[in-house]
Amino acid sequence: MKDDLLELLWRGLLETLYMVLWSSLFALLLGMALGVVLVVTEKGGLLQAPRLHKVISTVINSVRSLPFIILIVLLLPLARFVVGTTLGPTAAIVALSIGAAPFLGRIIENSLKEVSVGKIEAARAMGANASTIIFRVMIPEALPALIRSMTIGIIGIVEFTAIAGAIGAGGLGSLAIRFGYQRFREDVLLSTVILIIVLVQVIQWTGDTVAGRIERKRTRFE
Amino acid sequence: MIAIRNLSKSYKTPKGAVTALDNINLEIQKGDIFGIIGFSGAGKSTLIRCLNRLEEPDQGAIEIEGRLITQCTPAELQQARQKIGMIFQHFNLFDSKTVFQNVAFPLKVAGHPEAHIQRRVREILELVQLQDKEKAYPFQLSGGQKQRVGIARALVNEPDVLLSDEATSALDPQTTYSILELLKEINRELNLTIILITHELDVLQHICRNMAVIEHGRIVETGPVDKFFLNPESDTARRFVKIIEYYREQRIVMEGVGAGI
Numbered sequence: 001m002k003d004d005l006l007e008l009l010w011r012g013l014l015e016t017l018y019m020v021l022w023s024s025l026f027a028l029l030l031g032m033a034l035g036v037v038l039v040v041t042e043k044g045g046l047l048q049a050p051r052l053h054k055v056i057s058t059v060i061n062s063v064r065s066l067p068f069i070i071l072i073v074l075l076l077p078l079a080r081f082v083v084g085t086t087l088g089p090t091a092a093i094v095a096l097s098i099g100a101a102p103f104l105g106r107i108i109e110n111s112l113k114e115v116s117v118g119k120i121e122a123a124r125a126m127g128a129n130a131s132t133i134i135f136r137v138m139i140p141e142a143l144p145a146l147i148r149s150m151t152i153g154i155i156g157i158v159e160f161t162a163i164a165g166a167i168g169a170g171g172l173g174s175l176a177i178r179f180g181y182q183r184f185r186e187d188v189l190l191s192t193v194i195l196i197i198v199l200v201q202v203i204q205w206t207g208d209t210v211a212g213r214i215e216r217k218r219t220r221f222e
Numbered sequence: 223m224i225a226i227r228n229l230s231k232s233y234k235t236p237k238g239a240v241t242a243l244d245n246i247n248l249e250i251q252k253g254d255i256f257g258i259i260g261f262s263g264a265g266k267s268t269l270i271r272c273l274n275r276l277e278e279p280d281q282g283a284i285e286i287e288g289r290l291i292t293q294c295t296p297a298e299l300q301q302a303r304q305k306i307g308m309i310f311q312h313f314n315l316f317d318s319k320t321v322f323q324n325v326a327f328p329l330k331v332a333g334h335p336e337a338h339i340q341r342r343v344r345e346i347l348e349l350v351q352l353q354d355k356e357k358a359y360p361f362q363l364s365g366g367q368k369q370r371v372g373i374a375r376a377l378v379n380e381p382d383v384l385l386s387d388e389a390t391s392a393l394d395p396q397t398t399y400s401i402l403e404l405l406k407e408i409n410r411e412l413n414l415t416i417i418l419i420t421h422e423l424d425v426l427q428h429i430c431r432n433m434a435v436i437e438h439g440r441i442v443e444t445g446p447v448d449k450f451f452l453n454p455e456s457d458t459a460r461r462f463v464k465i466i467e468y469y470r471e472q473r474i475v476m477e478g479v480g481a482g483i
């Protein structure tokens with residue numbers, strides 16, 4: 001074990017966390033907006049607009065069909081436009097957020113669709129408007145499922161972050177490639193892998209715990 | 223009063239248009255308990271769902287307590303719906319909200335102040351005898367309790383009319399009976415008009431004063447409930463009454479002459 005290991009890992013971890021946190025935040029906001037729009041514009045939905053639904057859906061499918069590494073390359077000009085550079089963690093956040101949002105949009109759409117039509121109809125019958133139904137009925141009703149979907153999404157972002165490391169984003173993924181692969185530093189490779197595994201476990205555990213708490217609160221018999 | 227005039231509705235399906243309602247005309251007096259009966263697919267749900275425009279009618283007019291529902295703009299329709307209560311076969315309670323929050327929801331939608339909401343929700347929960355359940359979640363309730371919450375939620379904003387689409391079909395006979403008694407009591411105390419759809423003749427006999435029989439999207443018979451049983455005119459009514467008579471005869475055979483129903 002070389003004495004620069006801890007230093008390298010610490011910096012890598014901080015960069016990864018920085019990227020994951022901000023990308024998750026932006027991707028979740030975008031994904032939530034996409035998911036809600038997909039659900040309400042669907043045929044028979046709250047604000048049905050089948051053409052708009054089709055357009056958004058097609059765009060999402062197109063973005064999702066690209067391998068992530070190619071998507072990053074395509075989004076580099078945008079990163080340069082937004083943050084002035086194509087290198088480093090901050091530039092990667094732009095690509096990660098936009099790259100992950102379509103995936104999150106889809107899984108959020110699926111979670112929201114699980115809310116029964118009957119509940120939405122009950123709210124309509126009470127005279128609730130669309131925004132009340134979305135924010136006070138659909139989202140709260142779907143909350144545990146939404147949290148589970150978001151957990152999957154954030155773990156996806158951790159994965160994407162590691163891939164982004166391959167093209168100069170920094171973080172643990174970049175460490176693994178630059179040191180572990182290109183300079184045969186097995187200690188670096190192994191440690192980064194362990195750190196990423198731990199990170200994913202922590203995220204999954206947190207998501208499960210929060211979703212489980214909410215479910216238990218709603219179903220507990222007193 | 224509720225007046226339905228020349229109401230028609232058809233659904234577009236891949237196999238062509240299905241006529242669900244065909245030129246319906248009906249008047250329901252204020253304070254009545256009005257039953258709608260008919261075989262499966264006759265158009266009962268479509269009819270009741272047109273009353274608050276959960277389904278958009280193709281043609282015709284609906285008037286509830288002087289308000290032309292069919293002429294309402296979307297914003298006016300939301301206003302009008304706040305005065306039309308509805309209860310459902312599968313209750314449709316919000317699982318994320320407690321009993322109190324479920325019942326408070328229509329008041330929040332209508333923009334009532336918090337103090338009024340607190341008082342009014344407690345009051346109505348007392349009426350449906352669930353005051354000790356206000357902190358429970360729907361999952362923690364029995365079917366009958368859930369429907370009581372549904373009724374409280376439908377009535378909390380003092381509607382002019384209560385629409386009920388098979389609200390007792392998912393309940394056992396005893397619970398059904400207690401829910402019907404509750405509806406009767408509410409009808410008496412608040413002079414609330416109730417329109418209810420049912421498959422069960424028992425329900426009709428127990429609670430309704432007037433009724434309509436619907437067959438293939440058309441009203442084929444309407445009048446007081448007694449007339450339906452004593453002098454059924456339509457094919458549907460005769461078939462329904464025949465079913466009762468069949469069971470009555472079965473019982474006479476099994477228990478000896480004179481048992482009756």
Ligand SMILES: Nc1ncnc2c1ncn2[C@@H]1O[C@H](COP(=O)(O)OP(=O)(O)OP(=O)(O)O)[C@@H](O)[C@H]1O
Nearest residue numbers: 233234235240242261262263264265266267268269
């Ligand atoms: N959303 C829909 N799309 C297409 N057809 C429909 C739709 N809803 C109802 N129908 C059709 O309209 C007709 C009337 O249906 P409706 O649900 O009003 O019957 P119902 O009398 O309530 O039956 P049930 O007693 O089984 O509930 C049926 O032929 C049904 O297939």
Ligand SMILES: [Mg+2]
Nearest residue numbers: 266267268387
């Ligand atoms: Mg029906």
